[in-house]
Amino acid sequence: MTQQGAPRDAPVPVDRGAQNAAREPVSEDPADGVVPRARTHRVGGYTVVELHGEIDIAGVGSVGPALDAATAGDRPSVIVDLRPTAFFDCSGLGLLCRAHRRVRERGGRMRLVCDDALILRTLRAGRMLDVLEPVATLDEALRAEEG
DSSP states (O other): OOOTTSOTTSOOOHHHHHHHHTTSOOSSOGGGSSSOEEEEEEETTEEEEEEEEEESTTTHHHHHHHHHHHTOSSSOEEEEEOTTEEEEOHHHHHHHHHHHHHHHHTTOEEEEEOOOHHHHHHHHHTTOHHHHOOBSSHHHHHHHHHO
16 A cells, blocks of 8 residues: 555555554465455355455456456356455445445345455445445355355
8 A cells, every 4th residue: 555646565654553554465476466356266156356455446457356256247256355465445336336236136145355454444435334244254145145
């Protein structure tokens, strides 16, 4: 995450460094960095879409097609996993709203996995927290549909 208006490679200001330290990728794998990407796989009857990197106005174009593919067809069953997400803003919120609408229109079901306080705050500010009802783990999302 960079300071607004600053180039992406600009250093993070010192007063925000500690706040953002926990959000830095732990892995040395460049694919785990802030480059936005979607990883899709199946778990049971669900298509799980993990969103990696920075999901902002520049990143939604990279992950949007995977979410559109997962929400296509009749009665899609989708779990969107935001745990690998490094940054998420209102552009990402719009992406989730679109996915939720597509699933609802097609008679499907969508669950959201998110355990990040800043992302949850964005969902709350966008009045989508009660609509999307995020859970903290993939297991919780799978159990919620069983019950």
